Amino acid sequence: MASSLLPAFTVRRGEPVLVSPSAPTPRETKPLSDIDDGEGMRFYSSGIHLYRANPDKRGQDPAAVIREALAKALVLYYPLAGRLKEEAGRKLVVECGAQGVMFVEAEADLTAADFGDVQSPPFPCFEQFILESTTVAGVEPVIDRPLLYIQVTRLKCGGFIFGQRFCHCVVDAPGGMQFEKAICELARGAATPSITPSWGREMFMARQQQQPSYPHLEYSEPSGGGPEPDRMLTTPASDMSRVPFFFGPNEIAGLRQRAPPHMRGATSRFELVAACVWLCRTAALGYGADEEVRLSFIVNARGRKDVPLPEGFYGNAFAYSVAAATAGELCAGGMGFALELVKKAKSAVTYDYLLSVADLMVSRGRPLFALTRTYIVSDVSHAGFKSVDFGWGEPLYGGPAKGGEGPLPGVTNYFSRSKNGKGEEGTVVPVCLPKDAMEKFQLEVQGLTAQQL
Template sequence: MTTFKAHQSNPELVMPASPTPQGSKTLSDVDSQIPLWFYATVIEFFRPRDAVDGHETPVVDVAKAIREALAKALVYYYPIAGRLREVSKGKLAVECTGEGVVFVEAHADVRLDELGDALVPPYPCIEELVCDIGDAKDVVGRPLMFMQVTRFKCGGFAIGVSICHNMADAYGVIQFLKCVTDLARGQEHPAVLPVWDRELLMARNPPDLTSLPFFVSDEPSPPVQPMAMDKMAGDYFLFGPREIAALRSQVTEPATDFELITAAMWMCREEAIALALGCGRSADGSQQQRASSLLITMNVRGKAKLTPPLPRGFYGNGFVFVEAELRGTAASSLGGTVELVKKAKRGMTEEYVRSMVDLFSVGGAAPYAQGWTFVVSDITRIGEDQLDLGWAERVAGGVPIVGDDHATKLVSYQMRCKNADGDDCVVASMYLPEPAMDKFKEKILLILAS
C-alpha cells in the first residue's frame, strides 16, 4: 500500500467573512447527549474536472478557494464559528462569538490514483489527511471544526473535516460541506439555507420513557465489562451487486440492502467474537452467555417521523437509536436475523422518538456495552454525491477509521462507493480485536459464498 507524508502549513483560524449575530444558542437534548461529546471526522476526495465542450478547466488555487468559501459559509452557519460551554451538568450551549474554525493547508507528493484503483477504503495514511485535534473528547471552549485541504501532485485533493458531533450529525456535516462547495463554485448563496430549530428536539415536561422497553427496565442489567481494546484491527468490507445477490438468495422475504448487510455482519461478528474471545453466543446460536445487542442509528428527518417535521436545512443531530437482540432460533439463519433488524426499525414511531429524546434529557443513553454492542450507522444517503465544486468533482469519501478514540471506531458505518468496475456498492467498516477480525473475515466470506 502506498505511503506518504503530508506537509502541513501552520494552523490558522478562519472567521466568518462578514459580521454575524452574537449570543447564546442552546443545543437540543439529542445534541447534548454525552456519547456525542467528541469530534467526528469525514474525508472527501476530489479531482479536477476534465474540459467540457472545448472549454479548459480553470486553474484554481484549491486551498485559497476553499478557505474563502469556508469563511463565507460561516456567515450562514455562524454557530459553528463559536465555542461550546456547559450550562449545567450534561447540557450544552454554543456561544456565537465568531472566533472561527481551524484551517490547515497541506500537500502530499503522491497522485490520487496511487491511493487505490477504485478509491475505496481503507485509504492509505489516512491520518495525514486530517488535522491534529488533540483530545477528541475535549469539546468545551475549543474550535468546533478543524479542516485540512491536502493537495496531491496530480491536481486532486482531499478535504478532511473534524467537527464537534454535538453541533451536527452526518447529514448536517454534508449540508455544511455542500454550502462550502456551492460557494467555492461561484454561487452567490448556498442551495440549502441552514435552520437551527433545536427546540424541536427538546424533551417533554415531564419526560415519559414508557415507549422504551429495551432501554428502561425495573430490573437493572448486570454491569458488562468493556471489551479489552488492545491489539484492535479496523477493516472495510465491500458489498457490490454480486455480494448483495448472494445475501438476497438466502432470505425468503423482501429486504433492503441495509437490512441484508447489517444482519450478515451482525451474525458473523457475534460468531467471530464467540470463537476468538470465548464469549458471546455459540456459532450455532444454541447458547447465549450474554445478550448480543445491535444498535441502529435512525434518522428522524422526513414528514412521517415527527410532528412538526424537522425542516429542510436542519443540521443538528436528528437521529435516535433502535435496538435488537440476537437470541434463539433467529440467531441461526440470515433470514431470521434480517427479521430482527426489520422489527427494530419498525419500532421507531413518533412516540418512540419523543421518549428517546426524553431519555437523553435525563442523562440516559442507549444500552451500549463498549465493544460488545454492534452499533451500525447507514450514511449511504446523506448527499455526499452532491458535493460539486464545478472545477473539481467528488470521487470518493466517507468516515475513516482514524484517531485514538476506540468508541467512535466501533461504530460500523455503511457508505456508498464504486468498485473497480464502476458498480455502485456499499462499503461497511468493522473494528474488532485482531483474533476476532481474523475469524470475522472467514465468516463473512463463508456467508457470501453460501
C-alpha cells in the first residue's frame, strides 16, 4: 500500500526518555567482535510491527506494558543499555554503565485498518513511526549514542505500532529478534526470557597474525569501467522508481525451469530470486560488457555445524559473500551461469572465512564494503518478525521499516516473505532503480519468470 493512500494524519510524540535496566547490572567494558565493528555495520537498522486492537487488552496501555518489559529485559541484555566507544585502531567497545535506551510514546489519528494489507517494506510513512537520532553532516553516528531507539505509537482503534532502530554493530537481525522476543515474553507475564543471552564475541576476533585467506571481493572495487561513475551511486532519489516484485509459486516455477537440469532440485528459492534480480538488474542498467558487476549477499552462520556459536548469541554472525562476473559474461550466460556463481559464493562462507573477514577488518582499518556496480541483498524471510507478540497477538505487519538499509537507495535490498492477493506465499523484493531502467527491468523479470510449455 502506498503512503499516498493513507488519510491525512498527525503523529504526536511525547518527550523521549531513557529506559535503564530495572535492576543493577555489571559496570564493565565489553569489546565488540572484529566482525561487529566494521564500517559497514556502523548504522541503525529499523523495523516496524503493526498491531490491531485486542478486546482482552482493553484498558491496558501497550506503551506502559512494553516499557516495563523492556527495562526487565535490559537486566540480562545490559550491554544494549550501554554506549559505544572507539579505541585505538578504530576498535569499538561497549561501555556498560546502564545509560539506557531511548523510548518515546506517541499517538496517531489512524486505525490499523488504514494501512490496508501491508505485505512488504517500505512500511507506509515509516519515518513517522521510528525515532531517529541526531545526524551530523547527514551521517548518523553510533559512538556515544543509545544503541536502541523505540517508539510505541497508539492508534485510535486501540491498536498500536512498535517501531525500533538497533545499532547494527551490536546485533544482527536474528539477534535483534531474540531481544524483542525476550521483551514479548516478559510483557506476557513470564518471569524470565526462555533464551539466556550470551555475549560470545571472542569467537569472531582476528587472529594474532592477521592473514586474510580469501579474496574478499566485497572490500575491493570491481574491475573495468570508464570514467563515468556507476549511475546507481549518482542518480538522485527523486529520479528513482521503487516497485515491489512478488515471486510466488508460478514465478519460482518459471525460474526453476531455466536452471540447468542438474540444479533444479538442489536450488533454493533465495538462490533463484537473487540470481534473477541480479541478472535482470544488470541488463536494465546497461553496464558495459567489460564492466565487472557483483551480487553481494549476507550468509548467516547460525545453525552451521562448523561455526561454534554459543546458545543465546545475539551479535553479528554473518559475512558478505560475492558473486562476480563482467556484465557481458553474466548477460550471455543467463540464469544457469548466474545460479552457479550464486551457489559457489554461498558455499564459501565457513568459520575460517569469518575469521578471515575479522583478520581483514583489523589489518585494513575496518573498511566499508565496495558499492560500485554492486547489488547487496539480505534475506530476512526467516528472521521471525511475525512472532513478535507483546500480548496483543500476531502483528498485521512485521518486518523492516525500509526496503533496504545502507548508504544509498537501490544498492541494498531486503528479501521478505508475504502473500499476494490470491493468498499465495512468496518472496517480495522492493526493487529501486532509476526510472528509465525500471521498465526494462520489469520486462526482463517477466521473461525469466514466465513458465515454458
